[in-house]
Every structure is written in structure tokens, then in C-alpha cells.
Amino acid sequence: xxxxxxxxxxxxTRAIHAGQEPDPTTGAVVPPIYAVSTYKQDGIGGLRGGxxxxxxxxxxxxxxxxxxxxxxxxxxxxxxxxxxxxxxxVLRALLQPGDHLVVPSDAYxxxxxxxxxxxRPWGVEHSIAKVxxxxxxxxxxxxxxxxxxxxxxxxxxxxxIADISALAEVAHEAGALLVVDNTFASPYLxxxxxxxxxxxxxxxxxxxxxxxxxxxxxxxxxxxxxTASGESVSERIAFHQNAMGAVAGPFDAWLVLRGLKTLAVxxxxxxxxxERVVEFLLGHDGVRAVHxxxxxxxxxxxxxARQMRRFGGMVSFQVRGGExxxxxxxxxxxxxxxxxxxxxxxSLIEHPGRMTHASVAGTELEVPGxxxxxxxxxxxVEDLIEDLKQALDRLT
Ligand SMILES: *Cc1c(COP(=O)(O)O)cnc(C)c1O
Numbered sequence: 001x002x003x004x005x006x007x008x009x010x011x012x013t014r015a016i017h018a019g020q021e022p023d024p025t026t027g028a029v030v031p032p033i034y035a036v037s038t039y040k041q042d043g044i045g046g047l048r049g050g051x052x053x054x055x056x057x058x059x060x061x062x063x064x065x066x067x068x069x070x071x072x073x074x075x076x077x078x079x080x081x082x083x084x085x086x087x088x089x090v091l092r093a094l095l096q097p098g099d100h101l102v103v104p105s106d107a108y109x110x111x112x113x114x115x116x117x118x119x120r121p122w123g124v125e126h127s128i129a130k131v132x133x134x135x136x137x138x139x140x141x142x143x144x145x146x147x148x149x150x151x152x153x154x155x156x157x158x159x160x161i162a163d164i165s166a167l168a169e170v171a172h173e174a175g176a177l178l179v180v181d182n183t184f185a186s187p188y189l190x191x192x193x194x195x196x197x198x199x200x201x202x203x204x205x206x207x208x209x210x211x212x213x214x215x216x217x218x219x220x221x222x223x224x225x226x227t228a229s230g231e232s233v234s235e236r237i238a239f240h241q242n243a244m245g246a247v248a249g250p251f252d253a254w255l256v257l258r259g260l261k262t263l264a265v266x267x268x269x270x271x272x273x274x275e276r277v278v279e280f281l282l283g284h285d286g287v288r289a290v291h292x293x294x295x296x297x298x299x300x301x302x303x304x305a306r307q308m309r310r311f312g313g314m315v316s317f318q319v320r321g322g323e324x325x326x327x328x329x330x331x332x333x334x335x336x337x338x339x340x341x342x343x344x345x346x347s348l349i350e351h352p353g354r355m356t357h358a359s360v361a362g363t364e365l366e367v368p369g370x371x372x373x374x375x376x377x378x379x380x381v382e383d384l385i386e387d388l389k390q391a392l393d394r395l396t
Contacts, residue, residue, distance in 0.1 A: 011071065011187075011188060011264055012263075012264045012265075014067070014070040014071055015067065015071060015260045015261055015262075015263055015264065016261050018066055018067045018069075018070035018071070019031075019062065019063040019064070019065070019066025019067040019069075019070065020063050020067065020257070030258075031059065031060055031063040031254070031257065032059075032060065033060055033250045033251050033254045034054075034058050034059045034060045034250050035250055035251070036054060036058070036250075037053065037054045038052075038053055038054070039051040039052060039053070054247075054250070055242060055245050055247055056242050058247075058250050058253070060250040060251075060253045060254050060257070061079050061247065061248055061250060061253040063253070063257055064077070064079045064218075064248065064253040064254075064256055064257045064260075065077035065078055065079050065218075067257060067260055068187075068202075068208075068218045068220055068260075069220055071187040071188075071260065071263075072182070072187045072191065072192075072193055072200050072220040073191055073193050073194055074193050074200065074220035074221050074222055074223065075220075075221045075222060075223040075224070075225070075234050076220070076221050076234040076237070076238065077218060077219070077220045078218065078219045078220075078237055078238070078241050079204070079216065079217070079218055079247065079248035079253050079256070080216065080217035080218065080219065080241070080246050080247060080248055081215070081216065081217065081246045081247060081248055081249070081252070082203070082205065082215050082216060082217050082246075083110075083183065083201065083202060083203025083204070083205060083206075083215075083216070083217040084110050084111070084114055084203075084217065085217050085246035086201050086202070086217030086218060086219045086246075087111055087114060087181075087201050087217070088114060088118070088244070088246065089219065089237060089240045089241055089244055089246060090179060090199055090201060090219055090237065091114070091115070091119050091124070091148075092119075092122075092240055092244065093233075093236040093237045093239070093240035094147065094148060094177055094179075094199070094227060094233065094236060094237075095119070095124050095147055095148060096123075096124075097122060097123025097124060098123060098124075098145075099124050099125075099145065099146075099147040099148070100124070100125045100126065100127070100142050100145040100146045100147065101115070101119075101124060101125075101126050101127075101146065101147065101148040101149065101150055101176075102126065102127050102128075102129050102137055102140045102141060102146060102148070102149045102150065102176075103115055103126050103127070103128055103129070103150045104128070104129065104130075104131040104150065104151060104152055104155060104160075104162070105128050105129065105130050105131070105364055105365060106152075106155040106156065106157070106158045106160055106365060106367070107150070107152050107155070107156070107181075107365065108152060108156045108181065108183075108203075108356075109356055109357045109358070109359045109360050109365070110359070111150075111152070111181065112359075112360055112363075112365055113359050113360075115150070116363075127140040127142070128140070128364050128365070130160075131151050131152070131153065131155070131160065131162035131167070132155075132160045132161060132162060132299055132300050134163060134166045134167060134170060137149060137167055137170055138170050141170065141174045141176070143174065144175075146174050146175075146176045147175070147176050147177065147227075147228055148171075148176050148177050148178075148179060149167055149170065149171045149174075149176055149177070149178050149179070150179050150181070151164065151167055151178065151179065151180050151181070151197075152180070152181040152183075152184070153180065153181075153184075153185070153190075154184045154185065154293055154304070154311075154312060154314065155184075156183075156184060156314075156356070156373075157314075157316050157352040157356065157357065157367055157371060157373040158291055158316060158367065158371075159291040159292060159293055159298075159314060159315070159316055160299070160300070161293050161298070161299070161300035161301075161303050161304045162300075162303075163300070163303045163307070164178075164180060164190075164192050164195040164196065164197055164307055165195045165196050165307070168195060168196025168197055168198075169196070171198075172196070175228045176228070177198040177199060177225065177227065177233065178196065178197045178198050178199075179197070179198065179199045179200075179201060180192035180197040180199070180200050180201070181200075181201045181202070181203075182200045182201070182202055183201070183202050183203045183206050183207070183343070184206075184207075184312060184314055184342075185308060185312055186202075186206075186207040186208060186263060186267055186312075186343075187200075187263075188263050188264050188267045188309065189267060189271075189308050189309045189310055189311075189312055190307060190308045190309070193220065193221075193222040193223075195307060196222075197222065198221070198222050198225040198233055199219060199220070199221055199222070199225070199233060199237075200219070200220045201217070201218070201219050202217060202218040202219075203216075203217055204216035204217055204218050204256045204259075205217075205341060205343070206341065206342050206343030206344075207263065207266070207267065207270075207313075207342075207343035208256055208259055208260055208263065208343075209255060209256045209259040209343075209344075210259040210262065210263065210266055210343060210344060210345060211255075211259060211344055211345055212341065212344035212345075212346065213255060214252050214255040214256060214259075215252070216248050216252050216253070216255075216256050217248070218256075219237060221233045221234040221237060266345065266378060267310070267312075267313070268310070269378040270312065270313030270376055270377070270378060271310040271311060271312060271313060272381070273313065273376045273377070273378065273379075273381045273384065274292070274294075274311070274312065274313045274314070274315050274374075274376040275294060275311075276381045276385065277315055277374065277376050277381065277384060277385060277388070278290055278292045278294065278295065278315055280385045280388065280389070281315070281317050281388075284389070284392055284396075285320075285396065286319055286320050286321070286325075286392045286393075286395070286396020287317050287318070287319060287320070287392070287396070288318050288319065288320050288370070289317060289318040290315065290316075290317045291315070291316045291317065292311060292315050292316075293308070293311045293312070294310070294311030313343070313375065313376045313377075314342060314373070314374070314375060314376070315373075315374045315376060316352075316371055316372065316373045316374065317371070317372055317374075318368060318370045318371050318372075319370050319372065319392070319395075319396055320370075320396055321370070321395070321396055322369060322370050323353065323369030323370055325370070325395050325396060326351055326353075326369065326370045326371065326372050327351050327354065328395050329349075329372060329391050329392060329395055329396075330349050330350060330351045330372060332390075332391035332394060332395060333349050333387050333388065333391045334387055335347065335379065335383055335384060335387040336348065336349040336374070336384070336387055336388065337349070338350065340355050340356050341375070342373075342375035343375060344375070344377065345377050345378050345379075346377045346379070347374065347375060347376055347377035347379060347384055348374070348375040348377070349372060349373070349374055349375075350372070350373050350375075351371070351372060351373075352367045352371055352372075352373050353366075353367050353368070353369045353371060356373070
């Protein structure tokens with residue numbers, strides 16, 4: 001077992017080795033894909049390494065869970081079949097009917113749908129707050145009832161920034177837990193647990209997997225985090241992961257584990273390319289606003305600079321000419337693939353209003369029609385800029 005907190009080792013060393021000792025039988029340097037459902041017992045209850053049935057635990061998934069815990073500096077890691085499966089498990093493990101949670105005004109559309117259309121009918125109420133503004137979050141807290149503050153930072157798709165340590169204080173004063181969706185930053189750029197968050201969630205479909213070839217989720221808990229009734233957050237989530245059963249399969253776990261090995265180098269290149277794309281967009285007449293936490297003019301640039309290593313590979317911008325022009329730009333790029341999702345090696349372009357955020361149209365989370373979101377990949381940046389330029393020159 002790898003100690004999830006090894007301060008002596010750097011990020012990439014942990015990404016490549018944590019939870020991944022060479023196979024004891026063969027010496028294979030990569031954990032095998034344990035395509036197996038059940039395990040031989042040496043007499044009743046004589047489990048080898050605790051393995052009994054693969055919903056409860058599977059060695060490939062264990063490797064990923066230990067690696068994720070090490071990368072986020074957490075107590076325990078949990079791997080799920082999707083980001084939303086992990087989030088659903090967090091909500092049901094840590095809240096019960098009658099509880100209240102605070103959610104961000106520009107959350108991932110699927111997260112909001114889960115909270116509004118699954119958790120709410122189940123009896124959990126929510127209030128929406130602007131997470132970039134700590135006072136707005138404090139005002140949304142209902143004393144004695146709010147048990148969770150949910151934060152995404154950077155946010156999707158407007159790249160808003162929430163101050164994780166300030167919100168951890170607001171949550172803890174209220175007897176609530178702070179959950180941070182760290183998908184956009186990845187553990188390489190941001191470490192929410194060290195800033196006081198109690199739980200981190202990821203869609204590993206995005207930067208963690210990194211190659212657009214797997215759907216998955218991860219959850220990591222802070223050491224010693226407890227619920228308002230004093231129960232261990234890790235224990236609650238472990239129980240619910242097994243009881244609800246939305247686990248990552250061994251092949252999916254293996255793909256995410258492979259992705260994690262190169263996370264640091266990929267993130268550096270995503271950031272380099274995003275900075276160059278931002279610079280290009282700022283200089284283009286057809287662009288009326290650029291959203292990127294690395295810009296000094298960004299509302300919470302200072303906070304981002306404090307809590308992030310760099311500013312990430314996601315960029316969004318608004319074009320002159322409204323929704324019509326925005327949708328045409330998305331259709332005119334060649335190298336930037338029109339598609340949902342993000343965080344892969346290939347660059348993607350999308351129109352949030354009609355695509356990823358269509359499910360929040362007509363709610364407080366609706367996004368501007370002239371907004372375009374970019375997931376900047378790791379191709380040669382000159383080619384990426386040239387392709388954006390031809391589309392923008394023609395249409396704006
Ligand atoms: C994609 C995404 C999710 C949902 O994850 P799935 O793997 O699609 O279930 C949650 N949060 C953020 C920020 C995302 O980008």
C-alpha cells in the first residue's frame with residue numbers, strides 16, 4: 001500500500017508510481033487490467049488482499065484510487081463509472097432529505113441537473129449563489145440546514161474563480177462540508193484539500209484521462225473530514241460507493257491511470273497553448289470579451305494566482321454579432337473539432353448555450369448566446385491560431 005501523503009515526492013513521481021508497485025507475480029511495471037468479478041477465498045472469509053467481489057474492490061481500480069488520493073493529498077480515493085456517478089454518490093452519502101446545499105450559478109450543466117432534478121425531488125433543497133463572491137455564498141447559507149457548499153473552480157463555461165479557502169471557512173462555520181469539483185484545474189494545477197475543502201470530485205473523462213477515450217469519475221476525501229453528525233466522510237462515501245455500485249470498470253480505471261502518468265506534462269502544454277490562444281483572441285476585432293483566469297483583468301485573477309499553479313487549458317470568449325455568429329464560428333473551424341467534453345489532447349470548440357449548457361436554458365444558470373468555449377489541446381499552437389483566425393476573419 002502506498003502512503004497517500006508522501007510530501008517528499010513530487011507530483012509526477014506520485015502520478016507514475018503511487019498505488020502502482022510492479023506486479024508481485026510477474027514484475028509487470030504497469031498494473032494489469034484485472035478483468036474479473038470474483039476471487040477465490042482460502043477458506044470462508046479468507047480473502048487475499050481484501051478482494052471478494054469486484055463491485056466492492058478490484059485491484060486495477062484500487063491502483064487508480066490510491067494514485068488519485070496521492071495526487072490530491074487526500075485520505076481516500078474512489079473511482080466511479082462517470083463524473084456524475086461520483087457526484088451522485090457524494091450527494092447521497094453526505095446529505096439526507098431535509099438538508100440544504102448551496103450551488104454555483106455557473107456549474108457544469110449536468111451537475112445542476114443532478115441537483116435540481118434528482119436530489120431535489122429526493123428532498124434536498126438548494127440555493128444558487130455566485131461562488132466568485134464569498135458574501136453571496138454566505139447569504140445563501142441557511143443556518144442549521146445547509147450541510148454542503150458545492151463549488152466548481154474554474155467554472156464552466158465562464159471560467160469564474162471561487163476562493164476555496166474563504167469558502168471552506170464559510171462552510172465550516174455553518175457546520176457544512178465544502179465540495180470542490182476540480183475537473184477544470186486537475187490536481188496538477190490546484191489542490192483543494194490543502195486549502196480546506198472536504199471532498200474533491202473529478203470527471204476523469206476530462207484532463208485526468210486526457211485522451212478522450214474513457215468516461216469516468218473520481219472522488220477524494222480530506223484526512224479527518226467528518227459530517228455534521230460526526231461520521232467519517234471517507235467511510236460514508238466508501239459505504240455508498242459499494243451500496244450504490246456506480247464503480248469504474250477495470251479497463252476504464254486502467255485508461256485513467258495511464259492518463260494520469262502524463263498529466264503534468266500535458267497540463268503544462270495545455271497552459272502554454274491556452275495563453276497563446278488568449279493573446280490572439282484579445283487582438284482580434286471580432287472578439288468582444290475573453291474569459292481566462294490568467295488575465296489580470298479577470299475579476300478573481302488574484303485568487304486564481306494564489307490557489308492555482310497555472311491557469312489551465314480552458315478559454316471562453318464572446319464574439320461580436322451575437323449567437324448567430326458564434327454558432328457559425330463553431331461550424332467553420334477545421335482543426336478545432338466541434339464537440340462537447342474537454343481536457344483531451346485534441347482541441348475542441350463548442351457553443352455552450354446550444355450544447356453543454358442547453359439543459360440550463362431558461363434557468364438562472366443560462367449562459368450568453370454569443371459565448372464560445374475552447375478546450376485548448378496540445379497540438380502545435382500556430383496551427384490552432386491559424387484555424388481560429390480563418391474562421392473569425394470570415395465571420396466577424
Ligand atoms: C464533464 C464534467 C462533469 C461530469 O462528468 P461525466 O464524466 O461527464 O459524468 C462534472 N463536472 C465538470 C466540471 C465536468 O466538466
